[in-house]
Amino acid sequence: MFEGTAVHHWLCRGALYLLAVGVTLTSETRQPCPQSCRCNTALLEVNCSDVQLSAVPIGLPQDAKLLNLTRNKIKTLVQQQFQSLTKLLHLDLSDNLLVIIEAEAFLGLQSLLTLHLARNHLKIITVGAFAGLTNLQILDISCNEILVFLDFTFRDLAALQFIKATDNDLVFISHQAFTGLTNVQQIHLDGCNLTAMPTGALTQLNSLRSLHFHRLSLTTLPNYSFHHLVRLKELCISHCPWLEVLSGNSLFGLNLTSLTIKHCNLSAVPYIPMHHLVYLVYLDFSFNPITSIHGNMLGDLLRLQELHLVGGSLLRIEIGAFRGLTHLKLLNVSRNHLTALEVGAFHSVDTLKTLGLDNNPLACDCRLLWVVRRHLNLDFGGHSPTCTQGWNFLGFSVAELPGLLTCRQPQILNHKRQEVKVDQGLTVALHCNAEGNPLPSISWLNPQLRPLPHIGRIQILPNGSLEVRYAQPQDSGTYLCVASNAAGNDSLAVSLHVRAFQSSSKNSFHLKGWFAFPSASPGMNGNQKLPFDVKTLLIATTIGFLSFLSSVSVCFIFMFFWSKGKGQIKHTATIAYVPRSAMSNSKGGTGNNMETSRFTMKLI
Known part of the structure; x- marks a missing residue:
């Protein structure tokens, strides 16, 4: 037992010694720190x-x-x-x-x-x-x-x-x-x-x-710029002051969840390039000169939760602008020029949790009522919006609201039914003036009660009138003007009659039946008088003469350049001939002594 104890102590001492030697060696072999x-x-x-x-x-x-x-x-x-x-x-x-x-x-x-x-x-x-x-x-x-x-x-x-x-x-x-x-x-x-x-x-x-x-010199985002980046989720483009346009297929192939294009020069929301981004959650177009968000254009962005458009030039967010965005939780449109943000712009305001609306010249009218009623459930980011009279309208009591934030229903002036007549091919405007608070917007419906656009041959002018250019008989019918604002709407019917062209006997003459037309009706015979308009005949003659003259001119020009390509042109020709008398005298001879004569001709 004593021997076992001694062995145990010896082993412990050896282990401690080896450990001490190891530490010493490590410290000695460690390279010193440079001076x-x-x-x-x-x-x-x-x-x-x-x-x-x-x-x-x-x-x-x-x-x-x-x-x-x-x-x-x-x-x-x-x-x-x-x-x-x-x-x-x-x-x-x-x-x-x-x-x-x-x-x-x-x-x-x-x-x-x-x-x-x-x-x-x-x-x-x-x-x-x-x-x-x-x-x-x-x-x-x-x-x-x-x-x-x-x-x-x-x-x-x-x-x-x-x-x-x-x-x-x-x-x-x-x-x-x-x-x-x-x-x-x-x-x-x-x-x-x-x-x-x-x-x-x-x-x-x-x-x-x-x-x-960031900070690139791009002027446009061309088609198929990222079409191989199938796993890209976040795209951020910023501080590109010359970037004005996103081509229609510039984002083709992408499946983004976050898109940022800010501090650029976009004047409109690029709806077409974005329409396929159905998984997009975050969208930021801040600090671009975008003036409006149109209605029913963002509905393809089904999963969008955040939309930022801060510091832009927004004048209007149309009714239905966020229709289809059922998951929208945050909207930040602060520091713009908005006079209103109507509840009708949203698919549902119940999903909205954060609203940035400060630093906008908001009108103090009924379009702000929905914000007041939901302000306890909304986060304004610490910046409460105010309206143009300097009111902090979020502090109004329920009893004060009806008398402070009011609207007046539109009323169309000169409400008498209008009838407008115009000759075919001319341009006519159908007028519709309305008043109300806020100022009502004017829209028109065609005789089939379909909305008319702001562009095209038949279009709504900025003053609310309906312009019909180069009127045709099929444009005839009753058009409906609708004036609407947040308080309601008013309408006015306007009838349009377009008179078709009439065949005129003035300035025309008739030719007797030396024209036979295959397409003539069965009742037409050789003595039928056919009307010819003098103006049409003169135009046709002029066109024919000009066509003939141009063909002749082309031929002369072609001949001129062809002759130039042949090089030096000789203006004289020498012709050799044998006189008849010489031929008769040579019949008895060998024929080798025949005399020839020459004369020179000048070519014209």
């Missing part, structure tokens, strides 16, 4: 920032996980600059003077997860510069002077998920620049000088889910 750096051995961090380094220091601890080289004067990264730091996870070289990164500069950093190269002076990234970074997930190359992304620039970054390339001087992205980025989820290309969408390069990003474009 200009600060090392944290517990966190395995090396901080060499802001110490005026002109090159990467040598002798860095090989077990370092984080290396901070920011705010120095490093200009070049040579080949295999960090090959001994195989365990490094994070490398930050921001705010240096980097101009050149040689190929394979990061070779050996197979564990690296993040690389920051922001705020340097890189103009181009050498192909192969990122070789060996097989596990890199985040790359920040923003705020450099990069002009172009060459083919296969990022081909070695198979695990990369996020690229931040904002505020560069990019003018071109090669079609194969993003080849190899099979797992990238998010790209920010902001503040570049791109004048066209790099559609060819984007086709390589099959896994992309978020794409940001």
